[in-house]
Amino acid sequence: MFWITIVLVAASVISLLTSTNNIPGSGIVRDTVANVEYYVIKAPLNYVRGVLGEYNELKEVYRENKRLKRSLDNYARELALNNVLADELQEMRSITKIKSLPTDYKVKYTTVIKRDSENWDNKVIIDIGSGSNVKKGMAVITSKGMIGIVSSVNRVSSTVTLLTSEDRSVQLPVMIKSNGKYYYGLLNDYNVESQTYKVQMLSTVNKLKVGSSVTTSGLGGKGKTPKGILVGTVKGLSNNASATGKTVTVKPSVDFDDLSYVAVVQRSNA
Template sequence: MYKKNNKWNKHNKRIVIVTIVLVLFSVFTLVTSRSASGIETMFKDTIANIEYYVIKAPIEYVSHLFDEYSDLKDVYNENAKLKEQLDNLARESAMNETLSNEIEELKKLTGIDFLPTEYQVKYTNVIARDAESWNNQVTINLGNLSGIKEGMAVISSDGMIGTVTNVSEISSTVSLLSSETSKSQLPVMIISGDEEYYGLLNRYDLSSKSYRITLLSDVEKLEKGAKVVTSGLGGVGKSPKGILVGTVENYTVGDDATESVCMVKPSVNFDSLNYVAVVQRVNEK
């Protein structure tokens, strides 16, 4: 057994020596820029194949496995988030149904026909938007024949975008809240913690891309990120209560200390308005 091992070791040594000689000879050929012989070319190809299959290929394979693992981990995390959202949606749907039933019972007991937050929507889409008045107005394909009236609120899936200011038989013009030239003042309500404050949205600042809201309530502090919704105090034909407008970014007191102002980030992306809806209070025909 010892003799066999000894012979095997001598054989391996000879292979190593031959390999080293060939490698050195190949390096010498490259350095001296000799034209390689057939044997040298074959040897270099062999070395290149060994380098690829022994070193590069395994590294690429392992790297690919790590990439696949990372992708699978991302998919797993996304699925976990989606499952959590679906669970929350199921709970919220059940809660909404319960609250809706309770509200209907209370309305019957108190004799109230409608609430300020109740409204109907008529879905439509934007059919015209000029570059010159991009931030000011859009045209929708609903008009008098569809029961649209001036002053009605118009919303997207993200919140309020503006109000109807001109109505024809089959179309209407919507003045956007992003218009700097708008003279309308939208009554809003700010929900900060357990407190509710009232104010008027009176203009849009293009430089900061935020609404300027003059507060009517006495306010000591507003939480950043507090939700701003319509207050429903605009009168008949105006916006109902509870439509999302945006979130508070900052709050300041005017120079004369008599006017409190907060800047609000819109909930809507005004550069992407395609499908919208006109809002109608349930008590208005």
């Protein structure tokens, strides 16, 4: 550091003295000082800065690998547990002669073929219909959760009323799991400004954990939406009970601005 300081001071003095072109050889001296300053000071500092940057990047990669390893370990455990539970469930079905459960369903994959700008938040049209056993009232989902309900069916296409629709006739039975308990309600409204659903609670509830999962309850009737499809997460609970009960604001799990590939859900017992 002492010698670097000496070099810097000397370089500054020489640069000051040779700042005018009237001194013979000033250009050579200036170039020499510039080269010394670059190779002795700037280049080593840039090299050290680069090494430190790469070291920090390696540390971040190491931490990310540890997080991924923990996730893979958890996934392996959950997969093994799911396999065990699936075997036990199949055995129980054989014993009790139960053919299907409320959570059993199959899907038919399709695409959105039309979405008018005037009905952007209300409806979409998909390219399968009654020819593919699609029926009115069936749920429509993406990989992230439920988007709407089939409201009309043609031979080769169907209209889906979205959960963001202004049509108040769409009432979806849902359930909320919070602190180990299940609470039931009806999703019957969507707030455009806050981009949240409103769920009218049917169960008596005083407190809900923010972030709790909101799924379909399967109580809409035979052939309707099955149980267990993700709808969103709890964002808040109204403290003031109205004449119709408390309401819950729910953040949708789906991005409704990006609907291309969807699936129609059919209950196994339909």
